[in-house]
Amino acid sequence: MAVIDIDLKFERPAFKLNVKFSSDHLATGLFGPSGSGKSTLLSLLAGLIRPQNGHFVLDGIPLIDCAQGIHVPAHQRRIGMVFQESRLFPHLSVQANLAYGLKLLAEKNQQFTMQKIVDLLEIGDLLAQKPDQLSGGQKQRVALGRALLTSPRLLLLDEPLAALDMRLRDQILPFLRRVKEETKIPMLYVSHSIDETLFLTQQLAIIEAGEIVASGDFHAVMHDRHALGLALSLGLDNLLHATLIESHALLGYGLARCGKHMLVIPHGSHKLGDEIAIAFSSSNVALSTQRLHHVTIQNQLQGMVTSIDIIDYRTLVSIDVGFKLIAEVSAKSIEALGLAVGSELYCLVKTQAIRSYALS
Amino acid sequence: MLAEENRLDLFSFTSAEIAALLLSLKVACWCTLVIAIPGVAIAWLLARKDFLGKTLLDSLVHLPLVLPPVVPGFILLLLLGNQGFLGKWLHALFGITVAFTWVGAVIASALMALPLMVRSTRLAISLVDVRLEDAAKTLGAQPFWIFLTITLPLAFPGILTGLILAFSRSLGEFGATITFVGNIEGETRTLPLAIYTYTQIPGGDLPAMRLVTLSILIALAALYCGDLLERKMQKRLGVDHGRD
Numbered sequence: 001m002a003v004i005d006i007d008l009k010f011e012r013p014a015f016k017l018n019v020k021f022s023s024d025h026l027a028t029g030l031f032g033p034s035g036s037g038k039s040t041l042l043s044l045l046a047g048l049i050r051p052q053n054g055h056f057v058l059d060g061i062p063l064i065d066c067a068q069g070i071h072v073p074a075h076q077r078r079i080g081m082v083f084q085e086s087r088l089f090p091h092l093s094v095q096a097n098l099a100y101g102l103k104l105l106a107e108k109n110q111q112f113t114m115q116k117i118v119d120l121l122e123i124g125d126l127l128a129q130k131p132d133q134l135s136g137g138q139k140q141r142v143a144l145g146r147a148l149l150t151s152p153r154l155l156l157l158d159e160p161l162a163a164l165d166m167r168l169r170d171q172i173l174p175f176l177r178r179v180k181e182e183t184k185i186p187m188l189y190v191s192h193s194i195d196e197t198l199f200l201t202q203q204l205a206i207i208e209a210g211e212i213v214a215s216g217d218f219h220a221v222m223h224d225r226h227a228l229g230l231a232l233s234l235g236l237d238n239l240l241h242a243t244l245i246e247s248h249a250l251l252g253y254g255l256a257r258c259g260k261h262m263l264v265i266p267h268g269s270h271k272l273g274d275e276i277a278i279a280f281s282s283s284n285v286a287l288s289t290q291r292l293h294h295v296t297i298q299n300q301l302q303g304m305v306t307s308i309d310i311i312d313y314r315t316l317v318s319i320d321v322g323f324k325l326i327a328e329v330s331a332k333s334i335e336a337l338g339l340a341v342g343s344e345l346y347c348l349v350k351t352q353a354i355r356s357y358a359l360s
Numbered sequence: 361m362l363a364e365e366n367r368l369d370l371f372s373f374t375s376a377e378i379a380a381l382l383l384s385l386k387v388a389c390w391c392t393l394v395i396a397i398p399g400v401a402i403a404w405l406l407a408r409k410d411f412l413g414k415t416l417l418d419s420l421v422h423l424p425l426v427l428p429p430v431v432p433g434f435i436l437l438l439l440l441g442n443q444g445f446l447g448k449w450l451h452a453l454f455g456i457t458v459a460f461t462w463v464g465a466v467i468a469s470a471l472m473a474l475p476l477m478v479r480s481t482r483l484a485i486s487l488v489d490v491r492l493e494d495a496a497k498t499l500g501a502q503p504f505w506i507f508l509t510i511t512l513p514l515a516f517p518g519i520l521t522g523l524i525l526a527f528s529r530s531l532g533e534f535g536a537t538i539t540f541v542g543n544i545e546g547e548t549r550t551l552p553l554a555i556y557t558y559t560q561i562p563g564g565d566l567p568a569m570r571l572v573t574l575s576i577l578i579a580l581a582a583l584y585c586g587d588l589l590e591r592k593m594q595k596r597l598g599v600d601h602g603r604d
Contacts, residue, residue, distance in 0.1 A: 089496075
């Protein structure tokens with residue numbers, strides 16, 4: 001049975017949400033442009049607003065069922081939420097903030113002790129302080145701990161790292177991953193950053209204009225027709241699953257095996273044998289009808305054109321090289337090279353245009 | 361020599377003056393206590409809820425602020441006076457008389473002080489971030505618990521200001537009080553009524569002056585303590601809005 005089963009309709013003047021989605025994975029990343037309804041969806045799930053129609057079942061327990069008049073109030077749902085702006089109670093100490101939900105929870109439902117969460121998130125030194133004495137990263141750790149201590153059946157994370165700078169984000173992400181691995185609480189993670197999300201989960205759901213347009217494994221999702229626009233805007237139209245097999249830190253590059261191909265990628269922090277995701281934008285892929293020898297580009301992948309599409313005035317060529325790649329070229333070069341479906345060619349990708357991410 | 365005598369006289373109170381002072385403090389304290397809970401409740405309703413008749417409630421609460429104080433006093437007399445609609449009934453059923461007693465003075469000043477209390481509290485409650493209340497909901501707190509543990513403490517500086525304003529307003533209440541409960545020494549003659557009485561009799565200037573001085577001192581002390589408490593509270597709450 002699916003952990004989460006959502007089918008909700010919600011309408012407000014000039015805004016419509018119609019979400020159908022189910023997942024049995026521990027963590028799902030929710031992606032979408034601003035105004036697409038991500039936060040509204042989380043508010044519906046948490047019970048802060050009411051849908052006009054539909055249902056929401058969590059672990060077999062219906063929390064919303066409009067047909068049967070079921071709408072479990074927010075405080076009885078046991079759905080934890082971490083917000084972008086932490087929302088710690090300013091008049092309470094860190095300790096009291098953490099204990100706020102714990103005290104309201106029946107003892108038999110208390111899955112974690114205060115000590116366990118304090119240790120997990122390394123916030124022991126902060127307990128006596130007030131929220132306004134904390135840094136942004138500390139605040140988010142406390143907010144996460146506060147939500148975890150209610151032993152939630154589902155944890156909603158609404159861009160919890162968006163207000164933090166890069167350095168702090170990198171500090172908090174391992175905590176989120178630790179939380180996922182150690183608590184086994186299902187998570188719905190809203191983020192603008194693919195790095196963050198891939199660090200936590202490979203399960204993605206794409207929301208656009210109030211609808212889930214694609215969901216599933218990140219690879220499948222990113223190559224889904226509906227999600228292509230978003231993938232393009234994120235520069236992730238080419239997202240591959242690979243294994244790191246060589247690492248040359250001094251020379252600044254590594255070798256990754258991706259299907260039958262070997263790709264030269266910039267050196268990263270991954271270890272040999274690590275499963276990694278490799279991403280490069282379609283505009284960084286050049287096409288050639290023959291293998292080039294007098295050129296610095298090392299990555300030359302042979303394949304066959306499967307389609308040529310024009311989306312929003314952009315010409316996108318899909319090539320099957322054992323997996324699917326997308327190249328964005330000018331309409332003029334299509335003409336000059338005489339490209340058509342079935343053409344054999346080489347895809348050229350500069351090493352420096354490739355980004356790599358650790359997969360959880 | 362005369363000046364010396366006058367200065368000394370400013371601080372030697374007669375028993376009637378002390379009675380007026382104590383009565384005033386008693387009435388003001390009771391008035392503050394009586395309106396605290398209804399005041400917060402009305403302020404919360406006005407700040408957080410939309411309901412039929414909200415504008416009417418708002419207007420009714422604020423009416424005493426804009427009417428000549430004699431008018432609410434007269435209305436109270438009509439309602440709660442010994443021959444009044446409610447007063448007759450109260451007397452017949454419970455033997456309670458409020459007109460021309462200090463309890464009536466509390467009612468009169470409570471009515472006059474309520475709008476000040478509600479205004480200040482309403483503003484304070486509307487400044488409490490509803491998103492914090494939402495966060496409390498997701499942590500499993502029921503609405504009334506959220507009100508007690510989040511809204512109320514965060515709005516407390518504003519509520520305190522409202523209570524102090526109400527206390528001060530009650531100390532100064534004159535028109536509604538004299539209309540509703542009269543000017544009975546030892547029962548309803550509060551400080552302002554006593555000052556008024558002294559100004560109406562020959563040789564009453566000096567006692568009036570003494571009570572005026574006393575009134576100013578009490579009012580200043582109340583405002584000063586209130587401000588001090590509010591600052592302290594805001595610091596403790598970590599909500600220092602409006603003071604940079």
